[in-house]
Amino acid sequence: MKSNFYPGFGVLLVDDEVPFLRSLSIALERRGGINHIYRCEDSREVMDIIAREPIGLVLLDLTMPHLSGETLLQRIVEEYPEIAVIIVSGLNQLETAVNCIRLGAYDYFVKTTEEDRLIGGIRRAIASQEMRLENQEIRRRFLTDTLERPEVFAGIITRDKGMRSVFQYLEAISTSSQSVLICGESGVGKELIAHAIHTLSNRNGPVVSVNVAGLDDNVFADTLFGHHKGAFTGADRARAGMIEQAAGGTLFLDEIGDLSQSSQVKLLRLLQEGEYYPLGSDRPKRIRARVVVATHQDLARKQQEGTFRKDLYYRLRTHQVEIPPLRQRKEDIPLLLEHFLAEAAAELGKTVPTLPRELPVLLANYAFPGNVRELRALAFDAMSRHKSRMLSMEVFRQALGQQDTPPVQEGEVEPDPFSQMPTLPRLNEVGDLLVAEAMRRALGNQSLAARLLGISQPALSKRLKKAAADDA
Structure with a gap:
């Protein structure tokens, strides 16, 4: 299968009207970015195509010679229950639609339905299929504890089990076209994870990185969408935006939590519709890059406070990874x-x-x-x-x-070491516990233990000798 096909599985169009097949294929590619398409005008060949090709979604007409759409629907549901079927028929009859849904169809559209509504329904079916396949893959990888492409993560130095779980998850979602949200504190290596996602997806385009922190709305739009000549004062020539430069690859937006509200609206529309308008243009362009975003901020808290849009937050967290500090x-x-x-x-x-x-x-x-x-x-x-x-x-x-205690996030409760104790320990007992814990952490090194306690090494040595004498 070629890279940059969307979706990762094939979409089979079945109709005996060749002009309709051709026009639907063009509409799906131009308006929906769907280019992994198979076409069939003879209903007798449908099951052979499904057996031979990686079909995940079938768009099926009802009224055809040889085998009817209803017969094919029942056979597909019975033999390939994992394949979604959408009926696209000229029959605008409620009873027919209800019967098809009862037989197992994912959705039902009339051919005269406006194009946007039809393509929107198809994209929803594709997203549902992608999620089902990803969930299956995640379960398989975690149950078998395998990494199929460990070389992709060779540049990320770790033996941590939490990081290995992140790698398994990234492999499972690698073929998805959905955006990925990478969360983690500053300095944990979020950009390395973004590059690993790009490599896993086998895309032949580049990774284009943009740090959106501090970009106002106009600069954000111009940076991402580009502009036509004369779009604004000083626009002496047309300029391709980062989205176009990342075509066939990955667009990585860092510090996404710093986006202004108006820029958040633009990003939301880009992710929802899959299209954008260069500044000065009234013709939309389709995004042909996967979007990966990163932040060190708590987006869940920001959306509760109203500084980050809820709809954008839920759109971004379709796939989310948390990199441990x-x-x-x-x-x-x-x-x-x-x-x-x-x-x-x-x-x-x-x-x-x-x-x-x-x-x-x-x-x-x-x-x-x-x-x-x-x-x-x-x-x-x-x-x-x-x-x-x-x-x-x-x-x-x-x-x-110079070590400081990591700051407690707003809304978090600082842990109280005495909350679970029915009675408070005596002051000298607390001191003994601290000394013992410091020696444990320092692996018996008195100099290091003294630094952890904030006292001199002779003072610690004196306490240890006294404790040993008391025990004797």
Whole structure:
């Protein structure tokens, strides 16, 4: 199957009127962007085509020689229940329509129905089929715990199970034409995920990235849609927008949570209708790129507050992935550190240094508010200062010393460690618990444990000796 076909499965048009088949094919491609089309004018060949080709939707006439549409509908429903069937008939009879729905048809349209309504119904059927196929694929992948194209994710350094689940989900939705919403804190690698989605989809066009933060409505429209010559003062020549530049590929819109309300309306129409108007033009163009968006903001909270449109939010979250922050992926820290140090050493022309034993422990107790991007910056900074065989701990100690508690989001309740306790512990007992936990996190390293507690190493040593004496 060719890439850039929409939908991923075939749409079979069945009618004995050749002119109608031709006009419907043109309308589907021009108005609906539907180009994965098969045509059949002999009803006796329908079942053979379905058996031979990857058909997922059939548009079926009722009144045909040889085999009637009603007979074919019953056979398709019986032998291929996973295929959706839409009746497109010249019969405008309620009883006929009700009977077809009862036999298993997805929908019923009269040929004289206005074109927009017909194409809208077909697109809804396609979206429903895509969702069914994706759900099947997601169940299969999670049950078998497989990655069929692990090479696509080779550039994302991780051994985290949560990230593996994200990869499986991306593989399952790779053939979909629906937009994808990538959520996660700044620095977790959302753009890498967008590029992985593009690679998985086998599209032959490019990835075009646009950071929409700070774009006002006019700049947003011009950037995405382009303009014709003379569309506004200074438009001396026509310019193709990012949508057109991404044709056949992927349009990646970063920081989508910062869009103004008027720009949100334009994006919603683009996603709903699949078409747009370049500035200065009264003729629509079809979008031929998959849209992937990303944000570090909580869109659910923003739409509840009224700063982000609910209809756009629900349109975007058809496919949604949440990239976990680095503090929830402790196992990835040593892998990423090794990778970034090697990258920095190659760039700076230095030898990769030996790591101090306490460094992984130190980093495991750091919250990394800047996530993977911050760890990379620390590694490059440390390599730029590195002069001996052993990597200096100073850069990392400074980072740990500046660590702040991750901010509590508005509306969240800060966890209370005493809420589940029927009685409060004594003050000295709390101190002993803190010391024990710090020593556990520092893997017995008193120097690191003292830093976690905010006391000197001699003070910690004194407390440990006293605790040991009390136990004796």
